[in-house]
Amino acid sequence: MSDSTAVAAPGATSIDWKRIFFILLGIALFAGVYYSPPWPDAVDPLGKHFVLSHAGKGALAVFLLAGTWWVFEVLPIGVTSLVIGILQALFFIRTPDQAFKDFMDPSVLFIFGSIVIGLVFTKTGLTKRMAYKMLVIVGERTSMIMLGCFLVTVLLTHLMAHTAVAATMYPLFLAIYALYDETGKPSRFGKAMFIGLAYVCGAGSIITLLGAARGIVALGFFKELAGKEVSFFEYFYYFAPIGWLMVFLLWGFFMIFLKPERRTIPGLREKASQLYRNLGPVSSREILAALIIIAAIVFMSLQSFIPAIKPLNKSAIMLVCTVLFFIFKILDIKDLEDIPWNIILLFSGAMSIGFCLWQTEAAKWLAVNWLTLFKEANWFVFVMSVGFFVLVMTNFIMNVAAIAISLPVALVLCPYLGVAPEVILYAALTTAGMPFLLLVGAAPNAIAYNSRQFTSGEFFRYGLIASFLLMAVLALAVAVIWPLMGMPVTTAG
Numbered sequence: 349m350s351d352s353t354a355v356a357a358p359g360a361t362s363i364d365w366k367r368i369f370f371i372l373l374g375i376a377l378f379a380g381v382y383y384s385p386p387w388p389d390a391v392d393p394l395g396k397h398f399v400l401s402h403a404g405k406g407a408l409a410v411f412l413l414a415g416t417w418w419v420f421e422v423l424p425i426g427v428t429s430l431v432i433g434i435l436q437a438l439f440f441i442r443t444p445d446q447a448f449k450d451f452m453d454p455s456v457l458f459i460f461g462s463i464v465i466g467l468v469f470t471k472t473g474l475t476k477r478m479a480y481k482m483l484v485i486v487g488e489r490t491s492m493i494m495l496g497c498f499l500v501t502v503l504l505t506h507l508m509a510h511t512a513v514a515a516t517m518y519p520l521f522l523a524i525y526a527l528y529d530e531t532g533k534p535s536r537f538g539k540a541m542f543i544g545l546a547y548v549c550g551a552g553s554i555i556t557l558l559g560a561a562r563g564i565v566a567l568g569f570f571k572e573l574a575g576k577e578v579s580f581f582e583y584f585y586y587f588a589p590i591g592w593l594m595v596f597l598l599w600g601f602f603m604i605f606l607k608p609e610r611r612t613i614p615g616l617r618e619k620a621s622q623l624y625r626n627l628g629p630v631s632s633r634e635i636l637a638a639l640i641i642i643a644a645i646v647f648m649s650l651q652s653f654i655p656a657i658k659p660l661n662k663s664a665i666m667l668v669c670t671v672l673f674f675i676f677k678i679l680d681i682k683d684l685e686d687i688p689w690n691i692i693l694l695f696s697g698a699m700s701i702g703f704c705l706w707q708t709e710a711a712k713w714l715a716v717n718w719l720t721l722f723k724e725a726n727w728f729v730f731v732m733s734v735g736f737f738v739l740v741m742t743n744f745i746m747n748v749a750a751i752a753i754s755l756p757v758a759l760v761l762c763p764y765l766g767v768a769p770e771v772i773l774y775a776a777l778t779t780a781g782m783p784f785l786l787l788v789g790a791a792p793n794a795i796a797y798n799s800r801q802f803t804s805g806e807f808f809r810y811g812l813i814a815s816f817l818l819m820a821v822l823a824l825a826v827a828v829i830w831p832l833m834g835m836p837v838t839t840a841g
Contacts (some may be wrong), residue, residue: 349408351712353559353739358426367420367422368418370416370417370420370422370562371417371422371423371487371787373416373422373700374412374413374414374416374417374422374510375402375413376837377409377412377413378409378410378412378413378435379409379584380409381405381408381409381528382405382406382409382439383410383557383584384387384405386402386405387400387405388531388714388802389509389713390712390714390716390717390720391716391720391777392592392716392720393720393723393761397541398709398712398716399713399794400710400713401708401709401802403440403441403442403708404708404709404710404713405710406435406436406439406440406441407436407441407701407704407705407708407710408705408710408714409435410432410436410441410701410704411701411705412434413435414428414429414431414432414665414701415432415744415786416588417431418786418787418788419786419804419805420803420804420805421803421804421805423795424464424690424693425693425694425804426689426690426691426693426694426697427693427756428694428696428697429451429693429694429695429696429697430693431696431697431705432447432697432701433447433448433450433451433697433700435742435762436700437505439590439682441704441708442515442704442708443706446699446703447704448700450696450699450700450702450703451640451696451699451700452696452792453696453699453703454661454662454663454664455663455665455695455697455699456668456692456695456696457663457666458511458662458690458791459511459661459692459695459791459794459795460666460687460692461665461666461669461670462511462512462514462515462666462784462795463515463687463691463692463789464669464670464673464687464793465512465515465516465641465797466515466516466518466667466670467519467521467679467683467686467687468637468641468673468679468783469520469637469641469828470517470519470522471568471683472631472633472634472637472678473627473631473634474634474637474638475519475520475522476523476623476624476629477624477627477634478523479520479523479524479527479825480523480620480621480623480624480627480715481620481622481624482497482520482524483495483524483527483616483617483620484617484620484621484624484677485615487615488612488613488614488615488617489611489612490528490537490608490611490612490613491603491611493524493613494537494540494541494544494599494602494608495599497517497520497521497541497544497545498544498595498598499595500501500517501512501513501514501517501548501549501552502548502551502552502555502591502592502595502666503552503581504517504552505549505550505552505553505555505556505559506514506555506556506559507557508645508648508683509553509560509648509662509793509794510549510550510552510553510559510745510790511549511551511562511791512544512645512648512666512792512795513792514545514549514792515789515795516641517545517549518545518795518796518798518799520656520800521541521542523546524541524797525538525541525542525621527613527616527799528610528613532800534800534802535582535609535801536607536608536609537606537608537609537610537818538605538799538801538802538812539606539801539802539806539810540602540603540606540608541800541801542796542797542799542801543606543796543802543804543807543810544598544602544779544795545792545795545796546784546790546792546795546796546797546807547745547782547814548595548598549599549792550781550782550783550784550790550792550823551584551594551595551782552591552595552780553781554587554591554777554778554782555584555587555588555591555779556580556583556584556587557580557583557584559781559790560781560835561817562777562780563583565739565775566773566776566777566780567583567711567773568768570773574759574769574773576770578773585829585833586774586835587774588831589779589825589829589830589833590708590778590821590825591785591819592695592780592820594818594821595815596813597817597821598817601813601814603819604814605810606810608685633678634817636671636678637678640669640672640673640676641669644665644666644668645667647665648662648665659725668717668835669819688798690817691794691795691797691798694787694788694797695791696787696793697788698744698789700742701788702744705744707746707823711741713740715737715741717734718735718793719734719737719758719761721733722761722763723765725765726822727765727766727828727837728826728839729773730761730767731767731772731775731826731837732756732819732822732823732826733776734758734772734775734776735775735778735819735822736779736819737774738775738776738779738780739779739780739782739783739815739819741791742779742780742783742787742789742790743783743786743788744788744789745786758772758776759772760841763839766838767837767838768835768836768837768838768839769831769838770835770836770837771826771835771836771837774825774826774835775822775826778821778822778825779818779819779822782814782818784810784811784812784814784815784818785807785808785811785812785815786804786807786808786811787804787807793807811839
């Protein structure tokens, strides 16, 4: 019976009903929202009305379709991103100029430059040098290898943007994984390593102002809305215990839910030592590549301290690196073909839908509706609701935008509930830095996905658990850790 089926099967095409269902579900969600009657206004505590325009409703419709197709990967994720621009243009949600201009936003070009740096690390052999040297230090236990990788990643986020860190560490993770499984096929260890790369980049990025741009922007909002300034040290003081606690909890999370198939890799230390020796002396090309990359990292780090160079665009700096790699023939035209354009398009679509929600004020309408639900709640519940809203929104739109739409509303409500503005700021920034659900939530998520060790559905599934863990840590910080450290959480305190 089975043999006859096998003979008849060649030439026949099986129908993927699950894929068809989710394609149609996304379309149905889009149509249901876009063509629905006008929705009620959102009203803030001061009585101000926020109208959800037809364009805003359209933005929400695109948001739902894209989220469904991204999570269930019914199309290549970059193609779903193209659909975001197409729908905005064809359904007059935004003009084509606006919808597609975001596909080449400076942030997208920053991602492009970060990925190019990753290619350089791999091509020159710098990655292998770093990987083999690290393995000699951490030994042969897979749990320690994973922890060692995570710790190096987080330490780097103290000094440079988490996107650049992900691009730097990604090839190193690939080189290490190749020693675990030469075939490169997906495994529990591979999923833990690369999903972990994305997660710990986020956890580390909240610790200092150098880890991501969102911190500087949020402090600007805070100064304007609350009339208070936060110093570099104060920022680090409150975030260091939270960021590092999340790193170790995430490591434990992966050791439980994605426990490596092998406890040890026998002979790995000796093999790594031998492979390092086989690389020979450091080449001039490796030195030149390292100098260009280090110079860019140092320059971008100094921008936080030297006002004269602060206005220089980080994306332009990253692209200068890209041009120099070609000038000095570290890369050639063939290397451009190795750029994962699927990932670039993914992030392009994320920028487009994010700006769409922002410019149509659909995001503000959501924020007001959500936060006013808690205007008579206990102060702790209100703070957690702010953190949760930012957590959800930052998976779809830029975390800076998520903070920008939630902080003003939350700070208006603070006096009514007796909540100190400081705890709102830190709670929002904590969850803004860790979008664990969708690949579009942060560039490190998209970079890690390029490993092909996990699907977007798996990322979402494990991200749900990790997000619950994050909310638990935030609750502990709000109720216990930050008050003990001296942060005011209520106006009475």
